[in-house]
Amino acid sequence: MPNLADLTAAPATASPAPPESRPPRPRRRPRRIESEFRTAVSPHRLNSPGGRIVYWTVLVVVVVGFTAAFVFPLYWMVTGAMKSTEELVRIPPTFLPSKVTFDAYAEAWELMDLGRLLGNTALYAGGAWLFTLAVDVTAAYALSKLRPVLGKLILAMMLATLMIPPMVIMLPAYLTVKDLPLLGWDLLNTPWAIWLPAAANGFNVFLLKRFFDSIPRELLEAAEIDGATPGRILWSVVIPISRPILGVVSILTVVNAWRDFVWPLLVLTDDEKMSVSVGIANLSAQMPQNVLIASLVMASVPTIVVFLVFQRHIMAGLTAGGLKG
Amino acid sequence: MTRSGCRRLLGPLLASALVLAASACGSGEPTADGTQPSASGSAGGPVSITVNCMPPKTNKAQRTTYEEDLAAFRKLNPDINIEKVTDAFPCYEPRTFEAKLAGGQLETVFFVNFPNVGRLVDAGQAADLTPYVGELKTFKDYNASLDIFKKDGKVYGLPTDGYGMGLVYNRDVFTKAGLDPANPPKTWAEVREAAKKISALGPGYVGFGEYSGNNVGGWHFTASLYGRGGDVVTPDGKKAAFNSPEGVAVLENLKQMRWTDDSMGSRLYIDWPALMKAMAGGRMGMMLGAPDVLISLRNDFQAKFENYAITAQPEAKALFNGGAGYMINPKATPEQIRAGLKWIEYEFLTPGKGQLDYVRAKGANLTVGQPYPDLYGADTPSGQEVLRLRSENANVAPEQFALWVEGSKGITPKAEPGPYAQEIYAILDTPMSAVLTRRDADPAKLLADAEAKVNALLAKKG
């Protein structure tokens, strides 16, 4: 496990933290526990002898606990795909594969044409992300800062969509995508069938609006007095200080697009256009267990990578300190 | 401010206009080829049809033979254009069926498994094939498996795969438990004894596995009940009939095995693959299943095929008839129906061709010799031809299926319990899961409850 820890911890140290907060490494004997921000626990208490013990205990407990709860299953998956089908059903289960083989990974890659599936899914997730940001950020900004007539009603109607189980409106939504009202376009088997519905996400609008509400009005007024248009203000004032929430919205969108299953199953029926979860599901009933697990592992890797990338942005956005002033 | 106001508006408007324009371009492509079938279907030229259920990529051997058949069929019928073949698996996907039908995306020729046939016929979601089936050479040779596709004297589909229930067992496990694999149980009492010995082999060993959720519990209850001579609904289909001594016996037997003998393990198998995976794992002794289970264990679950065998369902008075077939899109034109039937006939119903081309199957790493699909009467020309080809090219050990063939002879096949099979199965899941999870479960009471529910359901449907 140390490898993984080093690997994933890397972005944290590499993130553009303000240089002055870097602890001067040499000389200080008991290293101070540095705080980038003030939180509920006071830095002085934290660095008192007692606080230090409590802090390190909590840290160790949390790291070990989280690793057991969330990393171990992943370990089981990754190694499970290295076992043979017989070994997978063995009782008691083996914790290390008796013979490490990557055959299942190779077979999964080949059998499912995983490269193409992943490419398709990246296209869907990327587009969904762009559309969601473009559509939901402008909407949240309008609702939060421009406050148009009926704005509250519109927000309420957007939030109302969270009350409907996706399964409920799947069929009507499918019919809509098949034959867009008024326009008569058929979006089936096109990326638009994923991109546009993804943008209609009430939760994202809510999260963004909530964040924009917390931006001090003076900041915007200052820009406005300088003659900036609302679009300009959004682009050069609001967005830069909203990176944390944009990071959260981004990751939620990408992960949803990546995981979504029933909807792409309906709207992307062409072999050539399938997403990875549909492709796996199409073959899962027939696949040997270890090949299935291998394909699931490979299908999960991109989201994890994307998260690592966004993690930096979230942290960078926070350290920029736009909200702290 | 006035000028900037204009610009303020322009930005977002432009953006959304771009979105719309772009989506218009994006949608142009699929519509172009998506509209072809209906346009060319009515004209005098070649008929376009679409078909589904191509074997998935995981099933390489069958996929290859299927592709060969497509090519041969196209050559043979230049006036039929099979323009799209889908390989989504499972072939019948309940989540997308209605949507595809509603959206006009359903294939002209579509696969359906027996439990869903009744309700599709009932809902008018399959084309009436009666005027056309006379053109099929082997149609007159069909056995009773066709009945499920019939309603009021009309034919709504053609079975292409059919088999009766049996008892699947693992010969290797039998040997380990000191049982004779050549002499599998013939009565339920013998099943109990064998199961006890198998589960005594140690942790992880399960004597007898059974389903209990997601409608497959009720489905297997039906199979057991038919075997004991009971029925799920009355012949007129208006009342429940399973609250009978036979029904109680099914549950009582399971309850004894689960709690008195402790020979069924403590895990519930809630969907079709769950029990199949357990059986393939090599530590389960027996399960109810048709001969297709053996082939599926080999092809789909990577089990050691030679370890498995099937024998007749114990004490069976009737055999639950499982299988699948093809129906035709209710929106198809007569020309499309004819073309679709031609494809079904070529691929599935012609002895020596398509799925019945046993010479090729033998050389293509496919099993030959399993006693299914069982489509034709044994004394019809087609039936005899299939039997001859099958036995001439057999490459599976005959003893894997022999006991089933021998023991099932002359036992009447019995079809799914009507158009509301799935609703009834869902209700019957409850008694099945009850006897497998509660020591104090009362079979008689459970069945009485279920009976009331099914009666209410049937009364409402009229």
Added chain:
Amino acid sequence: MTTVTMRGPRRGDDPGRRRNARRRLAVRRNVTAYGFLCGALICFAFFSWYPMVREVVLSFQRTNFVDAPVWVGLENFVTVVQDAAFGPAWKNTVAFTVLALVLGYGVPFVAALVLNELRHARAYLRLVVYLPVMLPPAVGVLLFQWFYEPESGLFNQVLGFLHLPPLDWLNSTDTALVSLVIVSTWMNLGSGTLIYLAALQTIPGELYEAAELDGAGLFRRIRHITIPQTKLILLVMLLLQIVATMQVFIEPYLLTGGGPENSTVSVVYLMYQYAFNFGNINGGNALGVMLMIVLMVFSAVYLRVSREDKS
């Protein structure tokens, strides 16, 4: 609504002209706002609002998608209400929601609080807590199926190690629902934690410093600063959590098939059965509309109460 966030440059002192100018500004502001909103309005209208309306329409019809639909009044509603699984489905859904609240609401907030205090391994912990969310749901289900295995499963092995009797987990009416709640919590904990964490990080540090100067201890600081400062997000997340768990489907669908003995049938599971297995899509629609109404009424009441609470 009347507060103009963007003040125009001052021009003259004539009150009439100023009023006029203000009205013109308001009009322009609205036009701009709707310009910004139009993308979202189009997306929502096509892919959420219109399908919602159509859903309601379908619940009053009978259709097989071949022939023209027939209006049947309340027939679909009567059918589903009379279904034997209707009562258990609602009961289980409510029970699941309550259980999921106990676990799924408190745990992410506490996790976020703790993560916010840690100065090390932050990136690692944040990644790790979010891992389950990123995995396809099938993975979580596969895993827990294996953990819950009665004999060989990890959980019963651990219980045996601690000299405790094994549990039946998914295979008993008593524990099946709780087992599903555990899976669901594990799979969804990450999103909540990250959202809370983002909210915690917007709390100005001075508030804590000031409270500390006033002599407030850690728990008082959490109670009087952290929670009030994140109150809105907490209230809304509570609502969203309830609304989301009321829609529980994938867990019973994949892990228990509604059993044993209907003990894990949920409303959406039943809806799925109607729409896709029973071939009664309109019955499914009727159930969906009922659930929609329940959730909307609940949300409206909840929002009203929490607003009164605030004032």
